Structure formats: structure tokens, C-alpha cells
Amino acid sequence: MLDTQPEGYVTADGRKIGGVLMEMKNITLRFGGVVAIKDISFDIREGEIRAIIGPNGAGKSSMLNVISGFYHPQEGEVWYKGERRPRMRPYEVARQGIARTFQNIALFEGMSVLDNIMTGRLNHMSAGFFKQALWWGPAAKEEAENREKVEKIIDFLEIQHIRKTPVRRLPYGLKKRVELARALSAEPSILLLDEPMAGMNVEEKEDMSRFILDVNDEFGSTIVLIEHDMGVVMDLSDRVVVMDYGKKIGDGSPGEVRNNEEVIKAYLGVSHD
């Protein structure tokens, strides 16, 4: 099925979707003999919420790791902001404005919530090594400015009450939210969320969905998310890529994907009446 949404449109709830920000072209990723991703192409447009769904082991997380530079595909190209992206290390990708969260949460457990989120701003701090070390005027000023931005995000995600708490002590749901805050504080062009709602209860899921929508709305962030929960995906996303056994079997708006027979067969189950 071809994706039928035109470039540059306005959604039903009035958000502007721009042109193509990133394009995956014929990506193939192998681990030894195992093919995790088989010749997949899709694009990500500015300002949209793009979901990648599929059963366990479909290659969704691998795809996210390709986007964020943790894996390097054997074949295919990644195009970002109109240019082909050369092979890059994860930190270089991050510096290009692609922030991510992890399925199994990768926070700095020993550091406070505030410090964790401040690490997201590292690439917005330019004062040189020696100025930093000596806490020279401009460095102190820069720290204050970045701190202000971080405080805004903390307010936005409603985690003021745990600002100074070491992350290790937080419950799971809050950790997920702190991780989102850290990714967000980098003011990324693309925000990658790897199962942001995995392991959450209904209430936490609702909160997280609301935050994701608000983030998209308020900051205009382009969001790519992987999710198991079909209900959540259909409500949240503008367009959905469906994967199964490393192949793309569907791509389009939630409505289109829902009615795609192959998708129903592979993912939603076939009815036996």
C-alpha cells in the first residue's frame, strides 16, 4: 500500500505538517545471518507524529537504532534534511538534533532529575573547556540560560516535585517521564520514543499520551514512536508504518492501516467467523 497523504497539509486538529525531514531509503540490516530489517523505505515529515508498529521481533527497535546511529545498516541510505547522512556515531547523530528515549530506560541513575535533564543541553553549551573549568563569566551565564530552559520543560512535564531527587529512587512511570524530559531538553528536530508506554498502567499511559501530544503541539517537535498498544498508536499518530518479520507491510494514516488486510492478518489477528 502506498502512502497517500500529500506533503504539507493541516491535520484535522489544526497542526501544520511540513515537508519530508528524514527519509529512509531501502534500509536492510543484518546481524550475522539474521535479517532484522529487509529493504524498508519510509519518510518522516516535519511536525508529525509517526508511529512504527508491529509484533514482537518485527524490527521496530532496530529501525529506531538505525535512525539514531546505534546500528549501521548494510544497505540503504538515510536522508536527513535533504542530505544523505554518512555513517555516523550515535553521539554525532545526537548532535545533529535527533534525541531518543530507550525501551528499558537509560537514565543516569546516580544523578538528580535536574542533572539528568541538564545533560540533554550539553550540545547547546558552547563555552570552551577552560572557561568551563574556571567557571568564567560567559560559562556561568550560559549555565543559567540553559537551566532556565530546563526548568520550563520540568514545569511542562509536571515533575517539579522531584527536581532534586536522584533518579534511582523514582518509580518506573516517572523515570519514563524524566527520560522524555531529557530528550526534549535537547530541543531536537526529531524525537525518537522507544515504547514510551511499555509497562505502564492505564492512568500512566493516559498521562504519557497527553504529554506526547502536548510536546508535539507546543514545541512543534517531530516525533517517531514505537508502541505495542494499538489503541494508543491509533489515537496519537498521524501516520503509521507497520512492520512484520523485518518487512514493511503497511504505511499510511491510522484509518488506512486499520483497514489494510495484510496488517490485520499479521498484527491484529484474523477473525474466525
Add this chain to the structure above:
Amino acid sequence: MPDTMLFAMEAALNGLTAGVMYALVALGFVLIFKASGIFNFSQGVMALFAALTLVGLQSGQVPFAHLINAIFGTRIHYFGWTLPTLVAIAGTVAVMVAFAWLVERYIFRHLVNQEPIILFMATIGLAYFLEGLGDVMWGAEVKRLDVGIPQGMSGTVDDLTFAWFGYGFYMDTLELWAALIAGVLVLSLILFSQYTKQGRALRAVADDHQAALSVGISLRFIWVLVWSMAGIVALVAGMMWGAKSGVQFSLSLIALKALPVLILGGFTSIPGAIVGGLIIGVGERLFDFFLGPIIGGATENWFAYMLALVFLLFRPQGLFGEKIIERV
């Protein structure tokens, strides 16, 4: 006040300053272990190498002089100048930073994702290499290092304590200075890691490599940074020990004294390294003072290791180390 108490106090105070020196060596280990999980066996040799380089630069020695003379039949040994101490220290810092860069570039970059034991073995190799390099570069003879810190009994301490207790304590001026310098070094390390961008990145890497990558931190840069810091700590340690007992190859053995300190304080804790060093310093002096005469003296040689053994039995993670809890 009875004399025994005064003597014990004197021993304890001297133990504190000695403990600072131990802590200084242990600190180098902790920095690298925390950031990269590598137990750097070569830390002691780094202290030796830094001290050799410092003396060499200061006295205008020609590096690799013996090698050059052997090959070209020349007879050069000295450039014929002496550098001011501060310039020589700056030069040595530059050498240690270059060393850190080389170690990352030519050793650890190729060992990413290897088992900790492999990395450990690499540092053993590095230790022997560096010891040999130090020998070839600067020669093997014992050298005197004078960094301008006065040595011998501190008159101030003697006068003060005599006025208070009627008995003057003997303390070495050099050790007092060493304690002061170590204190400043530790304080600046703590401030650096708590309040700067690079310090924050350093703590982030120490905590979680993957997450650090995802926020755009270059692990390579952090490794070079942390090895440079360990190199500078090694320089300070080598400088102090070298000034005290001459720059000689047995200097690298001070690393052995750092092991019990690490076991006491925990391998991942900077405050642990300091407290552990102080406990060992004071503990071995007091133990020797009270029990030494009874069991035949020379207890300083083994007390630290015995204490470490006891700790391994009852608190293997050390005083401040992270307890490893496996979640089932």
C-alpha cells in the same frame, strides 16, 4: 596530658599526612575506574613517569640521550638549561595529556566492548611499556627532585604544639604541603565534576554509556579527558613522593599501597579514596605505635593489607562503593 597520648597524637597526625599521599594515588585509580570500568594497573607507573618527566624537563635533560649517544656516537646528556619549576610542571602536564590521547587512540579505541579482564591486561602491558619508556627516555639513575617546597621538620608545628602541650610534634613540612596541595586538587576535581559541562558529561558516562551517547557525549573525548585527569593526579602524586624520597623506579610501587585504600573506600567513590587513604595512614601509624613494640615492629609493611582483607570479608564493596544488587 600523659606522654603516651601526646606521642599517639603525633603519630596520628603524621598518619593523616601520609594518608593524603595514599589517597592521591588511589584517586587516580578511582577516576578511570568510574568513567570506564577499567582498573588501571599502570597508575603507579604513570606517577613515576610523570615525576621522571618533571625532573628531566626541569634539569634540561635530553630525552633518549643514551639511545641517541649509542646510535650516533655522540656524548650529549643535557641541553644546558634549567627550567623554572612551574614551566616544567606545565610541560609535564602537556606530556601527560598527550599520553592520555595516545592511550585512547592506540589502545582502548581498539578494545571497545571487550571484557573488563582484557582491558585490565592491557593496562598491565601499558605499565611495563611505560616503565621501559621512562627508562629509555630519562635514564635509570635515582634523581633528586626539588620543586621548591621546603623539607625537614616544620618549625611552626613544633612551636605551636610545644606552646600547647609542652612537647613539640615532629612533622615534615613537605608532607604538610603535600596534604594542602592534595586537598586543593581534590576540591577542584569535585567542583569540576559537579558544576561544569564536561564534569556533568563525565558523570553521565560513568553512569550509563548508552544514555551518554544518546545525548551527544563523545565517549572518546571523555576517555581522553579522564586519562588526562588521572595523569595530572599521577603527576602530583609522583611529584610529592619524588620530592620526599627521590625519583626512582620503586616509585611505581606506591600503586600497591593504593590497593588497600581502594578496597576500604570503594573503587567508585572519590570521597571513599580520600577517607580510605586517611584511615589507612592513621591506622598504620597508630597500630605501629601501640602494638608494634609488642609484636616486633615493622607493622607498617603489612597493616594496610590486613585491614583490606578484613574489609573484604565483611564489606566487600568498601565504605562508599556501590553495592551490587542483582535483580531477580
